[in-house]
Amino acid sequence: MDIYLPIAEMSVNMLLLLGMGTAVGVLSGLFGVGGGFLMTPLLIFIGVPPPVAVGSEANQITAASVSGLLAHWRRGNVDFRMGAVLLCGGAGGSVFGVWLFRQLREMGQIDAAISLAYVGFLGTVGLLMAIESANTMRRRQKGAPRRKLHQHNWLHGLPLKMRFRKSKLYISALLPVAIGFGVGILAAIMGVGGGFFLIPAMIYVLGMPTSVAVGTSLFQIIFVTAIVTVLHAVTNQTVDMVLALLLLAGAVVGAQFGSRLGAALRGEQLRGLLALLVLAVCAKLGLDLMIEPDEFFSVAPVIE
Amino acid sequence: MRWPLPILGLCATLAAAPVLAQTVVIDLSSHKIAITSGFTGAEVLLFGTRDGDGDVVVVLRGPEKAAVVRRKARVAGMWLNREEVIFAAAPGYYAVAASRPLAEIADAALLAEHRIGFENVHLSPSFEGSGAEIDAFRAALPRILERQGLVRSAVEPIGHVGKRLFRTTFSFPANVPTGLFHADVYLFEDGILLSKRTAALQVSKSGFGATMFGFSRQQPLLYGLLAVAVALMAGWLAGVVFRKS
Numbered sequence: 001m002d003i004y005l006p007i008a009e010m011s012v013n014m015l016l017l018l019g020m021g022t023a024v025g026v027l028s029g030l031f032g033v034g035g036g037f038l039m040t041p042l043l044i045f046i047g048v049p050p051p052v053a054v055g056s057e058a059n060q061i062t063a064a065s066v067s068g069l070l071a072h073w074r075r076g077n078v079d080f081r082m083g084a085v086l087l088c089g090g091a092g093g094s095v096f097g098v099w100l101f102r103q104l105r106e107m108g109q110i111d112a113a114i115s116l117a118y119v120g121f122l123g124t125v126g127l128l129m130a131i132e133s134a135n136t137m138r139r140r141q142k143g144a145p146r147r148k149l150h151q152h153n154w155l156h157g158l159p160l161k162m163r164f165r166k167s168k169l170y171i172s173a174l175l176p177v178a179i180g181f182g183v184g185i186l187a188a189i190m191g192v193g194g195g196f197f198l199i200p201a202m203i204y205v206l207g208m209p210t211s212v213a214v215g216t217s218l219f220q221i222i223f224v225t226a227i228v229t230v231l232h233a234v235t236n237q238t239v240d241m242v243l244a245l246l247l248l249a250g251a252v253v254g255a256q257f258g259s260r261l262g263a264a265l266r267g268e269q270l271r272g273l274l275a276l277l278v279l280a281v282c283a284k285l286g287l288d289l290m291i292e293p294d295e296f297f298s299v300a301p302v303i304e
Numbered sequence: 305m306r307w308p309l310p311i312l313g314l315c316a317t318l319a320a321a322p323v324l325a326q327t328v329v330i331d332l333s334s335h336k337i338a339i340t341s342g343f344t345g346a347e348v349l350l351f352g353t354r355d356g357d358g359d360v361v362v363v364l365r366g367p368e369k370a371a372v373v374r375r376k377a378r379v380a381g382m383w384l385n386r387e388e389v390i391f392a393a394a395p396g397y398y399a400v401a402a403s404r405p406l407a408e409i410a411d412a413a414l415l416a417e418h419r420i421g422f423e424n425v426h427l428s429p430s431f432e433g434s435g436a437e438i439d440a441f442r443a444a445l446p447r448i449l450e451r452q453g454l455v456r457s458a459v460e461p462i463g464h465v466g467k468r469l470f471r472t473t474f475s476f477p478a479n480v481p482t483g484l485f486h487a488d489v490y491l492f493e494d495g496i497l498l499s500k501r502t503a504a505l506q507v508s509k510s511g512f513g514a515t516m517f518g519f520s521r522q523q524p525l526l527y528g529l530l531a532v533a534v535a536l537m538a539g540w541l542a543g544v545v546f547r548k549s
Contacts, residue, residue: 004343004478006513007520011344011478063535067543108374108385116382226532233528237520241531242341242513245538252542289382295451296377297444302370302390 007240008052014246016046021250028064028251029258030265031274032214034221036061036192037125039247041118041281048243050114051105054191055238056247058228061193063248064255065222072215079166079212082176083219086198089177090224093184098231101189105236106303112289117190119286125196126278133271140268167208167216175206180220187228193221327355328491328499335503337476338510345453345478348505350401350487351471358493359402359409360462363420364474366397366454366507367483373441373448389441390430395449396481398422401460401472410495418490418497422446422457453477482507 003014020042028035036057043053072078104110158172179201183194195217202213233239262270330352337346350362371394377386402409406421416424427445429438449455454477462472474487485505491498509517520527 002342002344002478004339004341004513006509006517009479059531059535062532063539063542066536066539067546070540070543108372108388112382112384222536226535229531229535230525230528233520233531234524237524239520239528239531241516241527241534244531244535248535248538248542252546256546291383292378293376293383295444295448296375296383297441297448298374298376298385299394299445299448300372300374302372 003242003246005048005052005240005243007056007238008048008243010047012046012048017243017246018250020046021247022254023250024247025251025254025256026258026261027254027274027277029255029260030262031258031270032262033274034061034064034193034195035251037118037122037190037196038277038281039251040114040191041285043243044114045284049238050111051101051232051236051238052240052243054101054114054189055229055232055236056240056243057191058187058225058232059239059241059244060247060251061191062222062225062229063244064251065193065218065225069215069218069222072218075215077211077215078219079164079208079216080219081162082164082167082169082206082208082212083216083223085162085173085176086180086183086216086220087223089180089182090184090187090220091180091227093181093186094188094224094227094231095184096181097185097188098228098235100185101232102235108300114190115285115289117186119282119289121186121190121197122278122282122285126275126282129271129275129278133268133275136268137272164208167206167212169207171206179205180224183220184224184228187221187224188231191228193225195221327358328360328489328501329353330487330489330501330503332487332503332505335505337480337505337507339480339482339508339513340511341513343478345476345480347473347475349471349473350489350503351469352489352501353468354470354491355468356493357467358491358498359404360470361403361406361409361420361490361492362401362462362472363418363488363490364397364399364401364505365486365488366395366481367485368393368395369481370394371445373445375441375444387437389438391427391442391445392430393426393428394445395425395455396483397454397476397485398425398446398449399456399460399474401462401474403462403464403470406459409492410497414495414497418488418500420490421459422455452479454480476507480507482509 001014002011004011024035024039040053040057044050104113158174160173161170162173163170183198186192186194198217199213202208203210229239333349370392372388372390374385374388376383400421406415415421419425427442446455446457450457460472462470464470485507487503489501
């Protein structure tokens with residue numbers, strides 16, 4: 001059953017899209033991640049133009065993060081003050097990211113830039129996760145003590161200090177603004193929520209409690225992906241609502257299975273699996289950039 | 305009133321000319337292709353009749369649009385787009401069908417004059433570089449468009465039914481551009497162009513997809529806000545449905 005995507009201007013099998021949504025949904029439920037970092041490359045692999053994949057996936061992530069945020073809100077795990085400060089940086093980062101995206105698109109470099117950003121990002125995250133899960137497995141065998149989570153360093157000496165009661169922190173507002181800015185750029189260029197980068201940064205750099213970090217990151221991700229969606233719609237006209245909704249329909253169902261499945265499996269093994277998956281996607285994108293293409297030329301419409 | 309004989313003779317010749325020109329009549333199986341949500345491509349049949357033994361050539365041309373052709377080169381181990389050439393009027397679609405090989409129907413100059421055959425399409429590059437450089441880009445454009453199903457470099461045959469009827473089919477892929485297409489039918493006899501007829505074909509988006517596309521281009525801000533609103537609603541709804549189950 002084929003469906004014509006009005007903005008992507010291509011015909012795609014609807015069951016394939018629903019299946020991809022479900023598969024990524026299972027993974028996101030299983031690992032507690034948004035899944036944008038897997039969905040955008042998958043869309044590119046099936047032939048969706050990379051700019052449309054990014055714009056539409058940003059839109060999908062807004063939707064996918066809502067129910068998670070509501071659940072964390074009910075449990076009181078959202079630090080709105082921290083979220084608002086992160087969002088100040090996030091809004092700036094999205095504006096800069098979408099501007100950069102447009103420049104790269106006019107230069108004809110956006111497809112390569114998206115792939116390259118994914119290779120760098122997935123490569124780093126995949127390696128860190130592989131090391132982390134290997135360490136945890138070793139520690140479990142040896143029974144070594146855990147390191148202290150919240151350590152003070154020079155970053156905590158910056159000016160403009162603010163008190164964040166829910167996160168039990170008194171730190172410079174510049175830190176969350178800078179982190180938010182970085183996530184905004186990632187969201188705009190890669191079509192990801194950026195939880196992958198944001199949550200570790202909140203826990204290890206800012207020193208937030210893990211439970212609050214997850215809820216607060218969802219708050220920031222919803223707003224940043226919403227801003228990115230609107231900016232891409234205005235600047236690049238690359239947001240395909242039909243595509244986003246089809247992916248969402250699959251992802252919602254998949255996430256339910258995933259979270260049930262996740263409860264039955266061990267954490268570090270799961271993370272090891274996810275690390276392998278992330279590295280595989282990274283390798284595929286990297287090879288596509290490096291292998292000599294059959295066709296050196298490409299044709300694109302001129303952007304006014 | 306008396307007319308001098310030579311003028312009467314001229315009138316007779318002028319009156320005869322349209323009769324000669326009307327030796328070919330054509331139509332399309334449909335004049336509109338609607339790109340709906342279920343669109344996966346389309347086929348259009350062109351049919352017609354002719355008098356005499358002339359050769360029929362059909363050229364189907366899609367709307368022209370500026371296109372940029374880029375060439376990849378190796379940069380730091382990666383294949384990235386480097387040089388680019390913009391062609392101001394790249395055809396959105398181009399296909400030729402003929403009753404015989406084109407070279408046997410008319411000479412190259414006449415075919416070029418009427419832009420019959422892709423090599424006769426004016427591509428007007430954005431800048432005049434060294435000939436060989438531009439030629440590589442000029443050659444790449446139809447090659448890539450052909451891979452996308454938008455250009456047929458090979459001349460398709462025209463089927464004849466009896467002596468007068470002829471027919472040929474054109475197929476359009478799902479990525480066909482929207483706009484006005486023209487099917488030009490030329491009737492040649494002994495290398496001379498006797499007659500030309502044109503039929504128009506409109507390709508446009510239709511239904512829900514067309515509404516969405518139009519909205520996204522005309523009101524991009526509202527479209528973006530709607531996309532976010534729909535996402536928030538859908539996400540909330542999904543949360544409610546699965547919390548109860």
